[in-house]
Amino acid sequence: MVFDEHELVMGCRRKDRVSQRRLYDAFAGRMLVVCLRYVKSRDEAEDILQESFIKVFDKIDTFRFECPLVAWIKRIVVNTTLNYLRDNRRYRFTEELDHVAEEVATTFSEELHWKDLLQLVQELPPGCRAVFNLYAIEGYQHQEIASMLGISEGTSKSQYSRAKSLLQRMLTNHRMTENGH
The missing domain is CATH 1.10.10.10 (Winged helix-like DNA-binding domain superfamily/Winged helix DNA-binding domain)
Known part of the structure; x- marks a missing residue:
């Protein structure tokens, strides 16, 4: 999808529903994949995605065009996901290891989708x-x-x-x- 990022952000700042929908349509798919990397359930991921975009629209006035819009949105999605995990106690960390294992060199198969x-x-x-x-x-x-x-x-x-x-x-x-x- 081709769009003018500045025009899209300005439309969202005006609370223009068409601009908000275009922004959501442009980035929601990629951001859902980000959410799915952290949680197993698609329902949870979709809930986090929805909450993330509410934050995106609430905070769009703070976007300063200093980085790509996708990077700014992704940071909000990651932070929203981490807050979700923290609030729902979805992760626990084991005790620190005395020695961190050596780097594991993994070659991914071409066939691995x-x-x-x-x-x-x-x-x-x-x-x-x-x-x-x-x-x-x-x-x-x-x-x-x-x-x-x-x-x-x-x-x-x-x-x-x-x-x-x-x-x-x-x-x-x-x-x-x-x-x-």
Whole structure:
């Protein structure tokens, strides 16, 4: 969809319903995928998405065009999702590991579809899933993640390491299942 970002934001600031609908239609699909990376249930993800867009429209006056609109919206969606998880106690973090495991080099199969990968990420324990998404996908540093989630930097690193190890095992099992083993 081609649109003028500035014109769209200005329309939303005027509470123009057509502009709001265009903004929602332009970004809702991508943002639903973001929500689904953190929660297993599509219903939960849709609820979070709806709450996120309410916040987007409430805060649209604060958007200053200093970053792409999609990045600004995504940050609101991620923060809304984290607040949802925190409020609903959907993640717990294990004790910090004494030693963070070595980086796990994983080569993703060409045959592994993004929906399969999303499903594997959704199967991670909630704490691991949140840290994995924030670090590997959203690009936050462990110090930032620790601050966002109210955990130590070491816990963030250990949860990420655990998530990678679990994903590696799940990918191995996935490949073995595909090959009939």
